[in-house]
Amino acid sequence: MVMDVVVLAKHVPDPQGTPELGEDFLLRREGVDGALDPGDEYPLEAALRITEYHGGEVTVVSMGPEPAMTAIRRALSMGAHRAVLITDPALRGADALVTARVLASAVRRQPFDLVLAGIESTDGYTGTLPMTVAELLGVPAATFARRVEVNDRIVRTERQTEEGYDVVECPLPAVVTVTAGATEPRYPTLKGIMQAKQKPVERLTAADLGLSPEELAPTQSVIAVEAAPQKAVGEIVQGDDAVTRVADFLAEAKVI
Amino acid sequence: MAADAIDPLDFLDVDRLLTDDERAIRQMVREWVADRVLPNIEAWFENAEFPREVAKELGGLGLLGMHLTGYDCAGTNAVSYGLACLELEAGDSGFRSFVSVQGSLCMFPIWKFGSEEQKKKWLPAMAAGDLVGCFGLTEPDAGSDPTRMRTSAKRDGSGWVLSGTKMWITNGGIADIAIVWAHADDGIRGFIVPTDTSGFSAKDIHRKLSLRASVTSELILDDVRLSNDHVLPGVVGMKGPLSCLSEARFGIVWGAMGAARSCFDTALGYAKDRVQWGRPIAGFQLTQEKLTDMALELNKGMLLALHLGRMKDEGRVRPQQISMGKLNNVREALKIAREARSILGASGITLEYPIIRHMNNLESVYTYEGTNEIHTLIVGEALTGLRAYE
Numbered sequence: 001m002v003m004d005v006v007v008l009a010k011h012v013p014d015p016q017g018t019p020e021l022g023e024d025f026l027l028r029r030e031g032v033d034g035a036l037d038p039g040d041e042y043p044l045e046a047a048l049r050i051t052e053y054h055g056g057e058v059t060v061v062s063m064g065p066e067p068a069m070t071a072i073r074r075a076l077s078m079g080a081h082r083a084v085l086i087t088d089p090a091l092r093g094a095d096a097l098v099t100a101r102v103l104a105s106a107v108r109r110q111p112f113d114l115v116l117a118g119i120e121s122t123d124g125y126t127g128t129l130p131m132t133v134a135e136l137l138g139v140p141a142a143t144f145a146r147r148v149e150v151n152d153r154i155v156r157t158e159r160q161t162e163e164g165y166d167v168v169e170c171p172l173p174a175v176v177t178v179t180a181g182a183t184e185p186r187y188p189t190l191k192g193i194m195q196a197k198q199k200p201v202e203r204l205t206a207a208d209l210g211l212s213p214e215e216l217a218p219t220q221s222v223i224a225v226e227a228a229p230q231k232a233v234g235e236i237v238q239g240d241d242a243v244t245r246v247a248d249f250l251a252e253a254k255v256i
Numbered sequence: 257m258a259a260d261a262i263d264p265l266d267f268l269d270v271d272r273l274l275t276d277d278e279r280a281i282r283q284m285v286r287e288w289v290a291d292r293v294l295p296n297i298e299a300w301f302e303n304a305e306f307p308r309e310v311a312k313e314l315g316g317l318g319l320l321g322m323h324l325t326g327y328d329c330a331g332t333n334a335v336s337y338g339l340a341c342l343e344l345e346a347g348d349s350g351f352r353s354f355v356s357v358q359g360s361l362c363m364f365p366i367w368k369f370g371s372e373e374q375k376k377k378w379l380p381a382m383a384a385g386d387l388v389g390c391f392g393l394t395e396p397d398a399g400s401d402p403t404r405m406r407t408s409a410k411r412d413g414s415g416w417v418l419s420g421t422k423m424w425i426t427n428g429g430i431a432d433i434a435i436v437w438a439h440a441d442d443g444i445r446g447f448i449v450p451t452d453t454s455g456f457s458a459k460d461i462h463r464k465l466s467l468r469a470s471v472t473s474e475l476i477l478d479d480v481r482l483s484n485d486h487v488l489p490g491v492v493g494m495k496g497p498l499s500c501l502s503e504a505r506f507g508i509v510w511g512a513m514g515a516a517r518s519c520f521d522t523a524l525g526y527a528k529d530r531v532q533w534g535r536p537i538a539g540f541q542l543t544q545e546k547l548t549d550m551a552l553e554l555n556k557g558m559l560l561a562l563h564l565g566r567m568k569d570e571g572r573v574r575p576q577q578i579s580m581g582k583l584n585n586v587r588e589a590l591k592i593a594r595e596a597r598s599i600l601g602a603s604g605i606t607l608e609y610p611i612i613r614h615m616n617n618l619e620s621v622y623t624y625e626g627t628n629e630i631h632t633l634i635v636g637e638a639l640t641g642l643r644a645y646e
Contacts, residue, residue: 073276073280074280187284187288188280189284189317189318189330190281190318190322190330190332190336191318191330193277193284194330194331
């Protein structure tokens with residue numbers, strides 16, 4: 001059973017750096033160092049393992065300005081077979097819904113068995129995109145998978161929970177989000193890096209996807225940005241009854 | 257980091273002189289070093305241990321013999337090889353040494369001077385890290401003057417008998433094969449010696465205070481009998497081993513800057529955090545002079561390494577030019593390490609920080625692959641036409 005697996009990938013500003021906001025409160029994405037979202041390496045690793053086992057190809061689909069090619073090349077050098085990059089000035093400021101429409105339209109252009117994504121991006125953190133893509137594609141979504149297996153057109157996932165995991169199965173095609181608790185992503189190899197440039201990258205605009213200006217108009221906008229409040233100073237517990245008071249505090253916080 | 261800010265670790269933006277592939281290769285090695293070397297290096301160094309199992313990891317990434325073509329080698333350019341050496345040595349000189357010995361000193365002579373059968377037999381397994389090599393040129397009484405080596409190779413019917421002792425051999429005790437250079441009737445010849453051949457033994461050198469995360473050994477060849485398919489057919493004379501050294505020295509030109517960068521990075525961070533008289537010591541003029549001089553030499557050394565790399569990729573670099581690179585970059589790296597140590601004060605002498613480890617390692621790097629003095633004389637000879645040694 002040959003599998004066509006799509007991985008949704010995002011180019012994010014340097015995950016170790018401090019992101020910069022423009023005057024319109026949008027993240028500066030051009031002229032800053034960036035990388036493939038580290039959270040996207042887990043679904044990519046899962047996709048590579050699935051195609052290595054079953055045969056088939058991994059297609060990376062990404063939306064973003066030109067620097068997103070860095071992320072795509074990283075994914076190709078890790079072993080993805082091909083990529084689709086949607087770049088369009090009209091997509092600047094796209095919210096999660098618009099992004100989902102674009103990605104779903106790009107995914108739909110060719111047959112697919114499985115779409116894998118990270119659980120959320122490390123810049124926007126909305127965490128809603130994969131499920132929206134699933135809805136737009138009309139396929140089931142299984143989320144927070146720490147393990148993904150495919151058998152007889154069924155995808156079986158272990159959904160990470162606070163207590164352990166749930167086993168969730170759904171028929172293919174499907175969308176699955178993969179957690180950072182899944183298998184450790186591989187390093188790109190020298191051969192992979194050198195071959196990445198020869199792999200096909202299809203470049204599309206919003207018009208190529210047949211999306212109307214209405215469908216591309218964001219319905220959300222950022223109107224203000226405020227610094228996170230300083231963490232309150234902790235209370236120092238001293239004295240003979242310190243243990244009891246700490247225990248009471250923990251009980252109150254429902255930790256114990 | 258914003259595009260318009262100056263990166264203290266790449267002040268002159270040498271990064272922009274690299275291609276996308278070169279940056280991606282550098283990034284991959286940097287990540288591997290961060291994940292696999294840095295968390296363990298203090299213990300490996302302290303316990304004088306080289307983790308043999310990383311050979312296969314390095315092979316899996318494609319880093320062994322990476323600048324060679326064919327026979328499962330990655331076939332990158334020289335600059336990429338240099339960048340990999342830099343990142344490995346920013347971890348520890350022991351790891352860069354391992355890769356230098358495997359790729360430049362063992363795989364290179366087989367690739368360059370070996371028969372087709374030898375290449376097919378040895379190179380893929382060495383590229384994968386399944387087989388580890390070592391390089392036997394130096395002897396107890398023949399260091400800078402290797403032509404006076406005593407190891408001999410005598411014809412024995414259709415084969416050879418090797419006798420002698422090799423000293424200060426990196427990877428010796430963990431190697432599966434040794435490239436051994438020996439005097440034969442017609443001049444110095446190179447041999448591929450499987451280390452399980454009868455008469456071959458290796459004795460590790462202990463109590464080193466430098467390159468502790470690396471195996472250094474003495475090789476003893478006691479009438480080692482080899483069939484004729486173990487001699488490298490493509491070279492007779494000192495140009496054989498010297499061409500290998502030139503390859504390895506090229507990697508050191510880069511590697512030394514990796515150790516220097518690690519020291520500079522550590523010292524800069526420490527100076528900004530360490531408060532005396534109510535303000536960070538980075539704000540004092542004496543410290544700033546040290547940091548500026550370190551950054552200056554680091555950036556000059558990077559430009560030198562990159563320039564030699566581009567020349568090598570164009571096929572026009574001369575061994576004497578690589579000597580100039582090794583001479584400068586190791587000398588300056590050692591100075592940077594010592595200056596960094598002074599900025600850290602007492603903290604600079606502990607293994608909690610990488611500085612004294614790099615500093616001690618660089619003492620070996622200063623000496624091996626041609627001492628600082630010999631490289632000075634090689635450049636001197638190239639300048640004057642007069643040879644001051646021999």
